[in-house]
Amino acid sequence: MKFALVDGKKNEAFKGAKGVCPCCGSDLIPKCGDIRIHHWAHKNSKECDHWWEPETEWHRNWKNEFPGDWQEEVMPDPENNERHIADVYNPSKKLVIEFQNSPIAIDELKSREHFYKRIIWVVNAENFDIKILPLQLIIKEIEEVERKYLRTPFNSFFKIPTQIREMLIKRRNEILENKMVCEEQIRILMETFESEFGTLVSKHQTGTLKPVGVEPNQLKNELLKPIFLRIKKEVDVPKNYGYRWLRRRKVWSCADEHVFLDRGQYLYWLKSDWVIRKIAREDFISHYNKENCIKDSG
Numbered sequence: 001m002k003f004a005l006v007d008g009k010k011n012e013a014f015k016g017a018k019g020v021c022p023c024c025g026s027d028l029i030p031k032c033g034d035i036r037i038h039h040w041a042h043k044n045s046k047e048c049d050h051w052w053e054p055e056t057e058w059h060r061n062w063k064n065e066f067p068g069d070w071q072e073e074v075m076p077d078p079e080n081n082e083r084h085i086a087d088v089y090n091p092s093k094k095l096v097i098e099f100q101n102s103p104i105a106i107d108e109l110k111s112r113e114h115f116y117k118r119i120i121w122v123v124n125a126e127n128f129d130i131k132i133l134p135l136q137l138i139i140k141e142i143e144e145v146e147r148k149y150l151r152t153p154f155n156s157f158f159k160i161p162t163q164i165r166e167m168l169i170k171r172r173n174e175i176l177e178n179k180m181v182c183e184e185q186i187r188i189l190m191e192t193f194e195s196e197f198g199t200l201v202s203k204h205q206t207g208t209l210k211p212v213g214v215e216p217n218q219l220k221n222e223l224l225k226p227i228f229l230r231i232k233k234e235v236d237v238p239k240n241y242g243y244r245w246l247r248r249r250k251v252w253s254c255a256d257e258h259v260f261l262d263r264g265q266y267l268y269w270l271k272s273d274w275v276i277r278k279i280a281r282e283d284f285i286s287h288y289n290k291e292n293c294i295k296d297s298g
């Protein structure tokens with residue numbers, strides 16, 4: 001950690017200092033060697049916040065772009081005793097910025113998003129194999145995926161009951177509410193549709209009346225069209241680029257909140273499996289460093 005409490009005040013590590021962890025209250029030892037960046041370490045190697053990852057120079061450089069009292073903010077949950085250390089907390093935006101260097105499991109990603117509520121992710125993507133592609137190529141790719149799901153028509157004899165239609169529409173809307181759209185979400189939605197349809201067909205007995213409800217192919221369109229409309233819309237926005245990510249870290253497609261891949265001078269803001277937005281590092285920093293304008297206007 002960069003900061004410990006020394007005599008009740010946030011302090012960086014220095015030789016001979018005695019610090020207390022602002023999160024768990026246990027003693028911290030200053031580590032001021034020549035190789036690793038100066039930091040504080042718990043006496044007991046078991047870290048207090050299990051979300052905490054070993055701090056690297058990459059972390060430290062990012063944190064230093066923000067005011068000191070925004071860094072390593074201890075965030076308590078008022079409902080239980082859970083406490084975590086947010087890398088950066090912008091109090092006027094009530095927003096946590098997490099800098100993630102090592103791989104993260106999907107469960108942990110979900111718990112952090114749930115705990116912090118408003119959070120953005122900045123991921124060290126220096127070694128990720130990402131290529132920018134011409135938008136033309138990307139439009140083709142998106143259309144291929146769309147065709148793949150629209151290709152096989154359902155037997156229109158069987159109708160989809162209203163409650164199943166409503167359940168599927170709700171799932172579709174959840175995808176549209178997500179900060180980024182990925183193919184995996186579409187695949188899961190269509191699998192749910194197919195399994196519901198299969199159940200309907202297997203339950204149907206010959207000789208019974210024609211089932212009532214929505215025509216299945218019409219419903220498929222209703223589910224897919226808005227999703228692909230949104231994906232295609234993002235192609236057209238300035239500063240958006242098509243991309244291909246080899247050995248994609250799928251976990252980042254599952255994030256509910258915004259994900260920015262740090263590529264050095266630029267950050268790639270994930271918009272969908274096909275589109276990213278390029279943001280200059282200094283624009284990103286000045287945007288998230290901003291406090292609310294209310295103070296200034298007074």
Ligand SMILES: [Zn+2]
Nearest residue numbers: 021023024048
């Ligand atoms: Zn601690």
